[in-house]
Amino acid sequence: MAGKVFLVGAGPGDPELLTVKAYRLLESADVVLHDDLVPGGVLRLIPPTTLVRNVGKRCGTKSVSQQEINALLVAYASSGLQVVRLKSGDPLIFGRAGEEIEAVGQANIELEIVPGVTAALGAAAAAQVSLTHREKASAVLFLSGHTKASRKSDLPAHLSARTTLVIYMPGSDYAETSERLLAGGLPGQTACAIVSQVSSPNQRIHRTTIERLRLAPRLPAPTLLIVGEVAGSAVRSAALPERLEDPQTGFHQAERGLEVAESPERFLVQWAAGGGP
Numbered sequence: 657m658a659g660k661v662f663l664v665g666a667g668p669g670d671p672e673l674l675t676v677k678a679y680r681l682l683e684s685a686d687v688v689l690h691d692d693l694v695p696g697g698v699l700r701l702i703p704p705t706t707l708v709r710n711v712g713k714r715c716g717t718k719s720v721s722q723q724e725i726n727a728l729l730v731a732y733a734s735s736g737l738q739v740v741r742l743k744s745g746d747p748l749i750f751g752r753a754g755e756e757i758e759a760v761g762q763a764n765i766e767l768e769i770v771p772g773v774t775a776a777l778g779a780a781a782a783a784q785v786s787l788t789h790r791e792k793a794s795a796v797l798f799l800s801g802h803t804k805a806s807r808k809s810d811l812p813a814h815l816s817a818r819t820t821l822v823i824y825m826p827g828s829d830y831a832e833t834s835e836r837l838l839a840g841g842l843p844g845q846t847a848c849a850i851v852s853q854v855s856s857p858n859q860r861i862h863r864t865t866i867e868r869l870r871l872a873p874r875l876p877a878p879t880l881l882i883v884g885e886v887a888g889s890a891v892r893s894a895a896l897p898e899r900l901e902d903p904q905t906g907f908h909q910a911e912r913g914l915e916v917a918e919s920p921e922r923f924l925v926q927w928a929a930g931g932g933p
């Protein structure tokens with residue numbers, strides 16, 4: 657069988673957010689090359705006989721260069737193996753996919769791309785925010801907090817609170833971010849939500865405004881910043897409770913709920929016991 661490379665999105669964290677196709681490919685691949693941000697729960701779905709390599713970078717120092725990753729993809733697939741290149745979220749959003757697509761194409765190796773749930777959409781779901789709420793926003797912009805060339809982001813010159821911004825890799829210099837947003841013309845009262853560790857049991861949300869952003873707590877990475885009128889309705893805190901993991905599948909047995917609201921299960925139990933409305 658000819659080798660093939662699959663560029664696969666692992667989603668933001670919760671293995672239940674994998675596509676069925678991604679799940680099937682993880683079960684059948686010969687080799688999986690993954691990034692640091694790919695969550696352990698997803699990696700545990702890979703059979704023990706599969707060759708699994710972390711080719712991610714840690715704290716800015718690259719353990720494996722992009723060129724080496726390209727060469728590995730080509731080498732494994734050229735020897736007839738089915739290679740999954742697993743990236744967090746969606747592979748085509750801030751995932752350096754372009755370089756890998758090019759390298760695989762130049763080597764005349766078949767490539768298939770399997771999309772995943774990007775962190776912005778995971779964060780919107782966690783914060784229960786409609787990114788394009790029809791009365792509050794008519795556009796969404798995905799931005800990187802810093803570009804390859806500079807440590808700073810390329811924010812558009814004119815921003816509108818009716819365009820929802822989702823800033824990936826926002827860094828921790830919130831004072832600077834807030835200055836740049838104000839300089840772009842956004843009012844200080846524009847709502848923001850910092851969403852940390854989306855779809856993991858440690859998921860946290862902090863809602864604030866651009867003018868108060870510099871006072872916000874530095875929540876654990878990875879984080880995303882949602883800016884715009886729609887962020888004003890972000891639920892303030894939405895930690896997912898600890899979940900038990902099924903040792904057979906590695907999937908979490910979902911016992912979901914929000915810190916802000918009584919969980920429906922508890923509510924129903926109370927109600928059945930006569931403590932309800």
Ligand code: SAH
Nearest residue numbers: 668745746749774775824825853854878879
């Ligand atoms: N391809 C990925 C993005 C990789 S860039 C995707 O589509 O989601 C890495 C950045 O994504 C992080 O710095 C952070 O801003 C964001 N990110 C990825 N996973 C996240 C998560 N679980 N929670 C919050 N932000 C996340």
